[in-house]
Amino acid sequence: MIFRLFIIKIALLFTSSLVLAEDLTIEMTPNRSFSIEIARIDVGQTIEWLPTAKGHNVEFRLGPDAAKLPKKSSFSKPISIKFDTPGTYFYWCTPHKNSGMIGLVVVGDDTSNIDKIAELELAGMSSSKLTKLLTELN
Numbered sequence: 303m304i305f306r307l308f309i310i311k312i313a314l315l316f317t318s319s320l321v322l323a324e325d326l327t328i329e330m331t332p333n334r335s336f337s338i339e340i341a342r343i344d345v346g347q348t349i350e351w352l353p354t355a356k357g358h359n360v361e362f363r364l365g366p367d368a369a370k371l372p373k374k375s376s377f378s379k380p381i382s383i384k385f386d387t388p389g390t391y392f393y394w395c396t397p398h399k400n401s402g403m404i405g406l407v408v409v410g411d412d413t414s415n416i417d418k419i420a421e422l423e424l425a426g427m428s429s430s431k432l433t434k435l436l437t438e439l440n
């Protein structure tokens with residue numbers, strides 16, 4: 303019986319370490335940008351956004367139709383998100399959404415929905431930044 307409990311504990315440890323493992327880390331930097339602006343991951347992989355400066359967050363605005371978008375993250379806090387639905391996701395930092403602090407996540411090499419992302423009307427530096435990022439995807 304004790305042995306069985308031990309096995310369950312080991313199994314739980316293994317599971318939680320799998321959940322916490324990040325496949326990619328993106329920094330929210332002091333110069334109002336994400337350190338990786340086009341992130342490419344496989345289906346089921348996890349990205350962690352790490353603040354290296356205060357006052358930033360991660361807010362997803364668009365993704366593939368089948369995906370439920372993650373909740374807006376808290377300011378100055380790390381956030382880990384697992385992506386289970388293939389497609390391209392667009393996000394920004396809420397206070398710097400016009401300052402070019404935007405990013406794309408391409409899951410499973412699927413860019414079939416980027417036309418919808420291209421239709422987003424962004425303001426300030428983010429407009430030309432998005433155009434540039436989408437060009438790099440093609």
Ligand SMILES: [Cu+2]
Pocket residue numbers: 334335357358359395396397398403
């Ligand atoms: Cu920011």
